Amino acid sequence: MANEYRQQDKQELLERLKRIEGQIRGISRMIEEDQYCVDVLVQVAAARAALNKVGLKLFEDHTRGCVARALRSKEGGGEVIDELIDVLHRYIK
Template sequence: MDSYKNKKDDLIRRLRKIEGQVKGLQKMIDKDTYCIDVLVQVAAVRSAINSVGKILLKSYTCSCVRDAMTTEKQDVIIDELVDVFIKFIK
């Protein structure tokens, strides 16, 4: 199983870095930083949070979905997977 539990330390490290980036964005806005510089940092935060999401999505697919394929919960898990994909790509 590829549960995210064995990636917890990495995920927490990434999220703390993202938290720092967001605080940096707040300071940039407060200091009236040039729009382009702020937008570049927004893109960096978006990329970082997407990376966290990809790790979690892979973990979910490789553990929960794989396990469900051997049970009668297949349809429920597939619907759940499709829903999360739709939310993730918005």
């Protein structure tokens, strides 16, 4: 199934992901340079929080876009909600 992100959301998501890529590279560098593990753990927590924000933004765009469209359609969107809850299980555990 294809999807069309709003141009602005797309740009925001790609910029966030670019920053996360940089964070991951920074963590590798810290480990290569034998930096103190607690400092590395703080950076891993920061990258994880940034990734969670990407997930939340995607949940938001998905609900406003596909879910809303499906719920307003004749089919009623039951499947789209099943799918949404299914993926939510991967985040809340």
